Amino acid sequence: MTKITNRTVDKAFEIYLCLYQAVTGTEEDQNIYKQFSWEFFDLIIVDECHRGSAADDAAWRQVLDYFESATQIGLTATPKETKEVSNIEYFGEPIYTYSFRQGISDGFLAPYKVVRIGLDKDxxxxxPEVGQTDKYGQVIEDREYNDxxxxxxxxxxxxxxxVARKVTEFLKATDRFAKTIVFCENIDHAERMRQAxxxxxxxxxxxxxxxxxxxxGDSDEGKAQLDNFIDPESAYPVVATTSRLMTTGVDAQTCHLIVLDRRINSMTEFKQIIGRGTRINxxxxxxxxTIMDFKRATALFADPDFDGDPVQIYEPTVEDPPVPPEDGEEGAEDEVIVDDFGDPLDDGEGPRPPRTKYYVDNVEVRVATERVQYLDANGRLITESLTDYSRKTVLKAYSSLSEFLTVWNxxxxxxxxxxxxxxxxxxxEELAEQVGRDYDAFDLICHVAFDQPPLTRRERADKVKKRNLFAKYGDQARAVLEALLQKYADAGITSVESLDILKVSPLSGLGTPVEIIKLFGGKDGYLAAIRELETALYQTAA
Structure with a gap:
């Protein structure tokens, strides 16, 4: 296998990897693909085939036409079917499709929820009032303005x-260091959103x-930070404001929040944007x-061409919390394609007359009252609380309390x-906002699905302390278990199960993870002690 670089062809290999640009050019001597005979290849695979390969007049189509005797397979996550571009017309009907919904169901793609926020002016x-001026003294044209x-x-x-305040409220209620992408209308909007x-x-x-x-695309400083943004090990940048640069080709594995403050009318673009958050890590x-939508772009979920339904749609009122209380070689699609008005920079029609942009700083904008909605597993829109939705879902997985307790224990x-x-x-997390933040996940499930009276984490921890469970251990091991019990009371069972907890205070003050594990005779002994602790915590369950 070889990669074609420096316009050099070596016919001694079986598999060749290349870009179209590497084998074509405006001059005939740059079209090095012709150094191969037209029947040289048996199979040609075109990735991202919705791009130049699908258009009749594409400069790159000549490569595929030249190798017409080969079997040609096109791969794309966002096929295009327009008057100018058609994947099906050239490649034929799909021979295999793996849907977004199936990817979520199989655990390869991340499920998501939607927070819809409607603003009154949108x-x-x-x-404007007659004769009203903007902050720079320009008289605002008298007409109806909309989104x-x-x-x-x-x-x-x-x-x-x-918009910046609502995004910030959401991050403060969840995780202020959760990687976030804010999609804006244009570069000017992205800069103003950054400052906000x-x-x-x-x-x-x-x-x-x-x-x-x-x-x-115009910011060298910002583009230089793109790799750091998508690097899971890099804490900064946390929040990225953009327009089109990050729509596609950005593998943001740890992106937790996508904010839509830009009109999106293209299903292809919508799928690409949603794809920035679907990686699981x-x-x-x-x-x-989570998708936070200010532009009603998620109405595209109702389009029959979209196959990956959100697990929840939440539309908060002005008084509601930000989180549901119930519950690049891709530069060809950069911002330089459109100006601040959304018009093509080069539309082939010559210079356009200048347009006026108004900056208004004294008009109040408020969150309008909306409703809470969810989409069920079949994509039907329903209006019920997250509590009811959760109860039905848990009961589908566990028909009785005893069955759940058996699996849990x-x-x-x-x-x-x-x-x-x-x-x-x-x-x-969202369910706890309604039922109670101090309850363990176990108690939330038992209470919501099986009507069991819940105990707080503190109450469960106190019951274990009264039983003197740690008497058989030495002083140091007992101190470790007591610290773990305190961590459970503070944060829940997930923190206790992770070995990383041994690196966190106060456990880190009791020794290194290796030293702590040795107190229990090794890793098996430590894990056995954790299992014993968990058994004691949930022994009081009905």
Whole structure:
């Protein structure tokens, strides 16, 4: 196998990897693919075939036409069917399809939920008073402005600040260091959103200037940070504002939040944007993600061409918490394609007349009252509480309390059960917002699904202490178990099951992880002690 580089052809290999650009050019001597005979290849595989390969007039189609005797297979996650571009017309009907929904069901792709926030000016529009001027003294054209105009011809600065505040509220309620991508209308909007997010997060932005970064095609500084953003081991940047640069070709494995503040009318683009969050990374606890939608772009979920339904749609009112209380070689698609008004920079029609952009800083924008909705496993829109949805889902997996208790008590890792339920749309963090933050995941499930009276984590921990479970251990091992019990009371069973807890205070003060494990005679002895602790914690269950 070889990769074709430097326009050099060696016919001694069996498999060749290349870019179209590496074997074609405007000059005939650059078309090195012709150094192969037309019948040289038996099989040609075209990745991302929705791009140049699918268009009749594409410069690269000549390569496929030249090797017409070979079997040609096109691969794409976002096939295109337009008047100009058709994957089916050239490659034929799909011979194999693996749907987004199936990928989520099989555990390869992350499930997600949607937080929809409707802003009053977006929903109702806005009209200036007669003679009203913007912040620079320009008289605003008298007409009805709507979300087609916002952040293009009309900038409502308080709208930008409100979006930044809602995003910040969500991160503060979940994880302020969760990787986040904010998709904006254009580069100017992305810069204003970056500044608004800095203003909304002055503490973290002051601690590290890379907390919020604008990553757009015109920003060398931002593009230089793209690799750090997608690197799971790199803490910064945390929040990236962009327009089109990060729509595709960005493998953001730990992206937990995607914010849509840009109109999206293309199903292909919508799928590409959603794809930025679908990677699963268990090592970094990336098991699902959230879409925060300010532009009603997620209405595309109802399109029959979309096959990956969200597990939840949440539309908070102004008084509601931000999280559900119930519950690059890709540069060809960069921002340079459109201007701040969304118009092509080069549309082939010559110079356009200048357009006026208004900046308005004294118009209030508010969150409108909306409703809470969920999509069930079959994609039907339903209106019920997360509690009811969770109860039905748990009962499908466990028909009785005794069955659940058997599985729970036999599980070596309780987290495996919680991950399985999360994959079916039972998000315990959101459920805890309604039932109670002090309850263990076990008690939330038993209470919601089987009507059992819940105990707080503190109550369970106190019951174990009264039984003097640790008497058989030495002083140091007993101190470790008591610290673990305290960690359970504070954070739940998941923290106790992870060996990483041994690196955290106060356990880190009792010795290194190796030293602590030796107190129990080795890893097997330590894990046996953890199992004994878990058994004692849940022994009081009905």
């Amino acid at each position: 929903l109702d529009g806005w009209r 087609l105009d916002f952040d293009r011809s009309l900038i409502l600065e308080k709208r930008t600040a409100l 997010l800095v203003n909304a997060n002055p503490d973290l932005a002051a601690a590290n200037s890379k907390y919020v970064m604008r990553i757009t 268990e090592d970094y606890n990336k098991l699902f993600f 036999d599980a070596e890792r309780k987290q495996a059960i919680l991950d399985e339920l999360a994959g079916q749309g039972v998000f315990l």
